[in-house]
Amino acid sequence: MSLIDLSAAELVAQLRRGDVSSVDVTQAFLNRIAAVDKTINAFLRVDADRALAAATKIDERRARGDSLGLLAGLPVAVKDVLCIVDEPTTCASRMLERFAPPYDATVVAKLRSADAVFIGRTNMDEFAMGSSGENSAFGPTRNPWDTERITGGSSSGSAAAVAARMAPAAIGSDTGGSIRQPAGLCGITGLKPTYGRVSRYGLVAFASSLDQVGPMARSAEDAALLLEAIAGHDPLDSTSLDRPAEKYSETVSRPLEKLRLGVAKEHFGEGLDGEVAAAVREAIRVYESLGATVEEISLPHSRYAVATYYIIAPCEASSNLARYDGAHYGHRTDEKAMLAELDTERKALVAVGKKEAADDLDSPLVRMYRQSRSEAFGSEVKRRIMLGTYALSAGYYDAYYLKALKVRRLIRQDYDEAFAKVDLIIGPVTATPAYKIGEKADDPLAMYLDDVYTVSANLAGCCGIAFPCGQSTGNLPIGIQLQGSPLDEDKLLRAANMYQQTTKLHSSTPPV
Amino acid sequence: MTDRFTKDDIQHIARLARLQLDDEQIEQYRLQLGAVLEHVQMLSQLDLDGVEPLSHPIELNNRLNDDSPQASLQLDDVLRNAPQLEGQFLAVPRILGESEDA
Numbered sequence: 180m181s182l183i184d185l186s187a188a189e190l191v192a193q194l195r196r197g198d199v200s201s202v203d204v205t206q207a208f209l210n211r212i213a214a215v216d217k218t219i220n221a222f223l224r225v226d227a228d229r230a231l232a233a234a235t236k237i238d239e240r241r242a243r244g245d246s247l248g249l250l251a252g253l254p255v256a257v258k259d260v261l262c263i264v265d266e267p268t269t270c271a272s273r274m275l276e277r278f279a280p281p282y283d284a285t286v287v288a289k290l291r292s293a294d295a296v297f298i299g300r301t302n303m304d305e306f307a308m309g310s311s312g313e314n315s316a317f318g319p320t321r322n323p324w325d326t327e328r329i330t331g332g333s334s335s336g337s338a339a340a341v342a343a344r345m346a347p348a349a350i351g352s353d354t355g356g357s358i359r360q361p362a363g364l365c366g367i368t369g370l371k372p373t374y375g376r377v378s379r380y381g382l383v384a385f386a387s388s389l390d391q392v393g394p395m396a397r398s399a400e401d402a403a404l405l406l407e408a409i410a411g412h413d414p415l416d417s418t419s420l421d422r423p424a425e426k427y428s429e430t431v432s433r434p435l436e437k438l439r440l441g442v443a444k445e446h447f448g449e450g451l452d453g454e455v456a457a458a459v460r461e462a463i464r465v466y467e468s469l470g471a472t473v474e475e476i477s478l479p480h481s482r483y484a485v486a487t488y489y490i491i492a493p494c495e496a497s498s499n500l501a502r503y504d505g506a507h508y509g510h511r512t513d514e515k516a517m518l519a520e521l522d523t524e525r526k527a528l529v530a531v532g533k534k535e536a537a538d539d540l541d542s543p544l545v546r547m548y549r550q551s552r553s554e555a556f557g558s559e560v561k562r563r564i565m566l567g568t569y570a571l572s573a574g575y576y577d578a579y580y581l582k583a584l585k586v587r588r589l590i591r592q593d594y595d596e597a598f599a600k601v602d603l604i605i606g607p608v609t610a611t612p613a614y615k616i617g618e619k620a621d622d623p624l625a626m627y628l629d630d631v632y633t634v635s636a637n638l639a640g641c642c643g644i645a646f647p648c649g650q651s652t653g654n655l656p657i658g659i660q661l662q663g664s665p666l667d668e669d670k671l672l673r674a675a676n677m678y679q680q681t682t683k684l685h686s687s688t689p690p691v
Numbered sequence: 692m693t694d695r696f697t698k699d700d701i702q703h704i705a706r707l708a709r710l711q712l713d714d715e716q717i718e719q720y721r722l723q724l725g726a727v728l729e730h731v732q733m734l735s736q737l738d739l740d741g742v743e744p745l746s747h748p749i750e751l752n753n754r755l756n757d758d759s760p761q762a763s764l765q766l767d768d769v770l771r772n773a774p775q776l777e778g779q780f781l782a783v784p785r786i787l788g789e790s791e792d793a
Contacts, residue, residue, distance in 0.1 A: 277772075279772065281764050281768035374748040417751075418751065486732075489727060490734075497708060506781050506783050507773060508772035511775065514784060542784075545709065553711040565701075565708055568707050582735075583731075585737075585745075586739070586742075589737070627730075638748070
């Protein structure tokens with residue numbers, strides 16, 4: 180067995196015992212990246228020298244007998260949405276192509292103090308907006324199971340890197356399914372923590388009341404290790420929950436007794452692919468064989484979740500992305516050309532007697548904003564800014580934003596009622612396996628509707644985990660999702676681990 | 692369903708959003724935003740009288756930090772990412788002496 184085939188937990192154990200060095204482990208994954216990432220495009224940047232230098236330092240400290248962190252020597256891939264000091268952090272956008280933040284995100288600082296090795300920055304849908312991985316300014320990520328197909332998104336590169344064994348573990352972020360959905364489509368394990376469980380400090384903001392950072396790995400056991408390293412209260416994020424991180428890596432192997440699973444009838448309605456439905460039902464039978472009881476529940480407002488989400492998330496995004504103004508940081512248009520163009524427009528209008536229209540032209544400052552933003556944002560980001568701007572504009576706030584916030588309350592109440600009866604909710608994570616790249620490129624609504632099983636957890640602030648539960652006849656991964664009450668990450672991980680220890684379905688590897 | 696927005700509506704939204712769109716993009720967004728809002732219309736089926744809006748998943752309270760000085764980022768480090776500087780100031784196109792934007 181080669182080093183890249185080992186789980187993160189196994190690698191950490193071998194590193195701790197001194198059976199392998201971090202340099203050897205890091206080099207093995209760097210070799211794998213060099214061999215396959217031309218095809219997959221999971222990484223935006225890999226700095227092999229820097230990674231090996233970090234690995235060497237950890238090996239030296241270990242040799243000296245220093246006490247080391249939880250992940251000592253383990254390579255970890257980081258989605259390009261988290262700030263790493265003095266390293267480009269682009270969000271896969273032209274807007275931030277040359278941006279290098281002056282500070283570390285708290286999650287990055289925690290990974291550093293756990294002695295992880297940063298192996299590279301992963302591709303994503305621009306500003307984490309998208310469910311396919313196609314909306315990157317630097318090209319789509321390809322699914323390691325079938326390179327003609329999408330990985331899902333927005334944490335596309337993190338999912339593909341783990342699936343293709345280019346990294347033993349990765350960090351993603353999830354605003355409406357961006358960890359769980361690509362995890363499901365790439366056949367890995369991805370966990371969206373409870374809102375506030377992991378610090379958002381240094382996470383480039385998309386929708387601040389929905390964004391969460393979380394682990395993506397090959398198993399629940401590995402995800403537990405990573406979550407333990409990044410969770411916990413952070414004084415720099417006033418929305419982080421004032422609870423210490425739990426010892427997820429120690430508890431993950433304990434099976435849950437008398438587990439009560441809820442199955443929402445709304446999750447098995449129209450649009451769910453037959454093979455996916457069958458795989459999920461089979462997984463439910465596995466849980467029953469492990470002693471779980473299954474109860475039908477109802478989440479009556481789940482059919483409104485996509486509509487609610489695609490008001491709230493774009494509203495928050497349009498506000499958050501107002502910071503990209505071409506003045507503080509990020510892309511700025513060529514000012515000389517911009518002023519000359521404005522002057523030409525003005526003269527043309529005056530020449531035909533349209534003085535009023537000439538006076539109505541943008542001021543140079545406003546034109547600078549508009550041109551800088553239009554040149555650097557991709558079409559999905561613009562679409563969401565437009566949607567949010569409209570929904571928040573004078574006369575429409577009550578009809579859209581306020582209404583959506585009320586439905587959000589009802590969605591949250593559905594969960595509260597469900598979790599009064601059951602421990603976890605089990606169901607699909609996507610309606611179909613991965614589709615072909617380009618298939619939904621001209622139909623954003625179709626892409627948005629793909630988020631039907633994942634957005635509710637973000638709206639309600641619950642936690643969720645996705646992991647593989649089978650394969651389609653086309654050999655594509657099929658994912659399943661468990662959702663839990665706020666702060667029930669431990670239950671999610673233990674339940675997922677029970678399933679994985681029994682079925683071993685998580686250990687299939689893609690052909691790439 | 693495609694006529695929810697006119698071309699002028701999209702121009703207006705783009706201006707509010709500080710975006711500049713060409714004719715092709717305007718037509719594309721006119722149709723696509725119309726389709727998304729058509730879907731969103733389903734929220735009107737619900738009786739929402741008396742439902743409290745939920746703007747945030749956790750109950751937020753003001754949190755006060757200790758009133759003790761802490762090191763902050765160095766100005767030079769922060770300004771390093773600015774596209775255009777004049778000394779320690781962010782430089783922008785001339786604002787005064789031009790007609791104000793609507």
